[in-house]
Amino acid sequence: MTVESTAARKPRRSAGTKRTAAKKPPGAQPDLVQLLTPEGKRVKNGEYDAYVADITPEELRGLYRDMVLTRRFDAEATSLQRQGELGLWASLLGQEAAQIGSGRATREDDYVFPTYREHGVAWCRGVDPANLLGMFRGVNNGGWDPNSNNFHLYTIVIGSQTLHATGYAMGIAKDGADSAVIAYFGDGASSQGDVAESFTFSAVYNAPVVFFCQNNQWAISEPTERQTRVPLYQRAQGYGFPGVRVDGNDVLACLAVTKWALERARRGEGPTLVEAFTYRMGAHTTSDDPTKYRADEEREAWEVKDPILRLRTYLEASNHADEGFFAELEAESEALGKRVREVVRAMPDPDRFAIFENAYADGHALVDEERAQFAAYQASFADEGEGK
Amino acid sequence: MTAEKMALAKAINESLRTALDADPKVLIMGEDVGKLGGVFRVTDGLQKDFGEERVIDTPLAESGIVGTAIGLALRGYRPVVEIQFDGFVFPAYDQIVTQLAKMHARALGKIKLPVVIRIPYGGGIGAVEHHSESPEALFAHVAGLKVVSPSNAGDAYWMMQQAIHSDDPVIFFEPKRRYWDKSEVNREAIPGPLHKARVVREGTDLTLAAYGPMVKVCQEAAAAAEEEGKSLEVLDLRSMSPIDFDAVQASVEKTRHLVVVHEAPVFLGTGAEIAARITERCFYHLEAPVLRVGGYHAPYPPARLEDEYLPGLDRVLDAVDRSLAY
Numbered sequence: 198m199t200v201e202s203t204a205a206r207k208p209r210r211s212a213g214t215k216r217t218a219a220k221k222p223p224g225a226q227p228d229l230v231q232l233l234t235p236e237g238k239r240v241k242n243g244e245y246d247a248y249v250a251d252i253t254p255e256e257l258r259g260l261y262r263d264m265v266l267t268r269r270f271d272a273e274a275t276s277l278q279r280q281g282e283l284g285l286w287a288s289l290l291g292q293e294a295a296q297i298g299s300g301r302a303t304r305e306d307d308y309v310f311p312t313y314r315e316h317g318v319a320w321c322r323g324v325d326p327a328n329l330l331g332m333f334r335g336v337n338n339g340g341w342d343p344n345s346n347n348f349h350l351y352t353i354v355i356g357s358q359t360l361h362a363t364g365y366a367m368g369i370a371k372d373g374a375d376s377a378v379i380a381y382f383g384d385g386a387s388s389q390g391d392v393a394e395s396f397t398f399s400a401v402y403n404a405p406v407v408f409f410c411q412n413n414q415w416a417i418s419e420p421t422e423r424q425t426r427v428p429l430y431q432r433a434q435g436y437g438f439p440g441v442r443v444d445g446n447d448v449l450a451c452l453a454v455t456k457w458a459l460e461r462a463r464r465g466e467g468p469t470l471v472e473a474f475t476y477r478m479g480a481h482t483t484s485d486d487p488t489k490y491r492a493d494e495e496r497e498a499w500e501v502k503d504p505i506l507r508l509r510t511y512l513e514a515s516n517h518a519d520e521g522f523f524a525e526l527e528a529e530s531e532a533l534g535k536r537v538r539e540v541v542r543a544m545p546d547p548d549r550f551a552i553f554e555n556a557y558a559d560g561h562a563l564v565d566e567e568r569a570q571f572a573a574y575q576a577s578f579a580d581e582g583e584g585k
Numbered sequence: 586m587t588a589e590k591m592a593l594a595k596a597i598n599e600s601l602r603t604a605l606d607a608d609p610k611v612l613i614m615g616e617d618v619g620k621l622g623g624v625f626r627v628t629d630g631l632q633k634d635f636g637e638e639r640v641i642d643t644p645l646a647e648s649g650i651v652g653t654a655i656g657l658a659l660r661g662y663r664p665v666v667e668i669q670f671d672g673f674v675f676p677a678y679d680q681i682v683t684q685l686a687k688m689h690a691r692a693l694g695k696i697k698l699p700v701v702i703r704i705p706y707g708g709g710i711g712a713v714e715h716h717s718e719s720p721e722a723l724f725a726h727v728a729g730l731k732v733v734s735p736s737n738a739g740d741a742y743w744m745m746q747q748a749i750h751s752d753d754p755v756i757f758f759e760p761k762r763r764y765w766d767k768s769e770v771n772r773e774a775i776p777g778p779l780h781k782a783r784v785v786r787e788g789t790d791l792t793l794a795a796y797g798p799m800v801k802v803c804q805e806a807a808a809a810a811e812e813e814g815k816s817l818e819v820l821d822l823r824s825m826s827p828i829d830f831d832a833v834q835a836s837v838e839k840t841r842h843l844v845v846v847h848e849a850p851v852f853l854g855t856g857a858e859i860a861a862r863i864t865e866r867c868f869y870h871l872e873a874p875v876l877r878v879g880g881y882h883a884p885y886p887p888a889r890l891e892d893e894y895l896p897g898l899d900r901v902l903d904a905v906d907r908s909l910a911y
Binding site for chain 2: 337338339340341342343344349350352354357359360361362363364365366367368369371372390391394395397398401554555556557558559561562563564
């Protein structure tokens with residue numbers, strides 16, 4: 198096997214990515230669905246145009262607003278981590294289109310199973326951004342009610358939630374409902390056994406679930422080539438359901454493709470794998486240092502494909518938004534940042550007895566005993582003033 | 586209907602049937618649980634009567650079984666999952682420990698995970714490797730899980746009912762070598778609490794505490810000891826998380842000697858925890874250290890050696906003698 202033939206089997210990076218030609222030859226992405234080019238030009242697509250055909254200028258401005266506010270919130274969270282207000286933050290910078298496009302494709306009765314980076318999807322589901330910060334500040338491990346927005350808790354162990362999504366979707370089918378489930382995961386998670394098992398289960402039970410893989414090219418320091426030698430969307434074929442690669446920086450394409458996949462699920466046609474081809478512009482988390490493993494040039498090549506910039510270009514060129522809109526959004530954006538800052542700084546530490554709360558739903562004798570011992574220990578400091 | 590004598594496996598089957606009948610949200614899931622009725626026939630006939638939508642043959646992937654059961658529970662179902670053999674549970678260990686056990690707390694109590702995981706466990710049936718293990722301590726160690734094991738058909742019926750009604754995940758260890766042992770099942774009796782131990786034989790000289798398959802061995806040991814003039818109390822713990830320490834304490838305060846018996850390795854096992862707690866609670870009552878009889882810190886041996894590995898009558902009586910000689 199020649200070097201060239203090995204390379205040809207691997208997913209190709211976008212044109213402009215500077216890599217050695219032998220390892221990663223430049224070339225077009227295979228079958229990439231794109232409705233809005235990086236230059237902000239609307240391009241026709243016979244298969245998916247129908248899913249955004251009736252989109253109004255107001256809805257387009259809405260998508261733009263979602264992406265801007267999500268990015269602003271994300272930047273604020275990164276700052277709050279730098280200021281010591283959060284222990285950690287996993288930035289979504291660069292993935293706004295993938296998350297807003299897919300998130301806006303969901304219906305209220307659909308159910309979302311996120312990783313820990315789906316801040317944009319949470320936004321679309323109506324989860325208060327401030328709620329997402331509790332676990333990163335260390336005051337809880339999630340804590341929001343998944344059923345109030347049909348948005349499950351963030352899942353930290355990679356890929357586990359794809360099985361929960363599949364089971365939930367099996368339940369929807371048993372109930373005879375026409376809701377659907379969307380499970381988020383990344384290129385790294387695609388290597389997990391749980392993801393493979395969720396593909397198997399969803400296929401054999403024909404579960405109404407959309408697997409939305411944000412291939413952001415990096416699993417911390419490992420490039421996608423370390424996870425797969427075929428484009429990820431092609432994995433679906435082996436399980437017997439369709440897989441599609443969409444431009445993950447194109448919010449319109451992500452919206453259209455996800456709508457298509459969700460509608461398939463609703464019609465009883467089973468699972469779909471959507472691979473949103475995007476890029477993690479920032480570090481894996483605030484604890485990570487990408488300069489150790491990737492070149493600036495790669496990031497720069499993706500910068501010109503920015504999801505927000507291309508929609509702005511399109512909105513301006515088509516006269517769908519004026520200066521007033523952008524100025525108002527700028528003000529709203531700053532107000533959001535301010536509110537998030539204030540909420541986080543005011544977030545109290547939990548009561549120390551929260552350790553024992555909710556370990557069990559029906560209680561547990563040992564937990565009761567240990568809570569009493571802990572209380573007695575704390576009470577022993579009573580004459581020293583406040584308990585230590 | 587009054588009490589009826591049936592095998593332990595049949596009692597679980599009847600209990601599952603009762604639950605399927607009573608609550609349309611109850612589901613049975615597992616490998617070969619449908620047409621075949623499970624490799625031990627515990628789910629025999631259930632798919633025929635309740636259909637493939639409720640008694641579900643799954644792909645051969647334990648993590649997938651438990652992971653999808655979690656999703657079904659989130660949707661409002663109450664899945665009862667079968668893991669075919671004790672040694673096959675580990676592909677699902679991550680889903681059980683990381684997700685199932687912790688999700689209720691992660692959501693600050695806003696969601697519940699009423700999932701029962703049935704695991705036929707223990708040795709004594711001459712099986713090949715991975716079919717004879719006793720991993721209960723690995724689950725009892727995890728906060729968020731409840732762990733129980735019946736020793737007889739009557740308990741099996743009611744403990745399964747209670748496990749299915751529990752809003753917490755329950756790991757239900759079934760003593761596979763007792764599947765065919767018959768005892769009375771009274772479906773009209775009002776059962777005691779799921780996590781309470783029960784004195785199955787009263788005695789005054791020493792307490793034998795056991796659960797699952799070892800209860801019978803302890804009863805036989807107590808009968809043999811009686812012939813030698815020793816009065817042994819036998820306690821069926823029934824639950825390994827939580828453990829009914831009050832019951833053990835009450836018995837030990839009377840007998841002043843305790844021997845804990847299980848098939849699982851003694852090192853860091855259920856017996857170790859009981860020894861530590863009872864030493865704290867009963868320090869001035871004990872006339873001998875708490876002794877343990879169980880498996881060795883070695884992989885479960887090939888079947889031809891399992892009688893050497895498993896605690897039997899003589900090893901239990903040897904520990905009784907050592908305790909009483911202090």
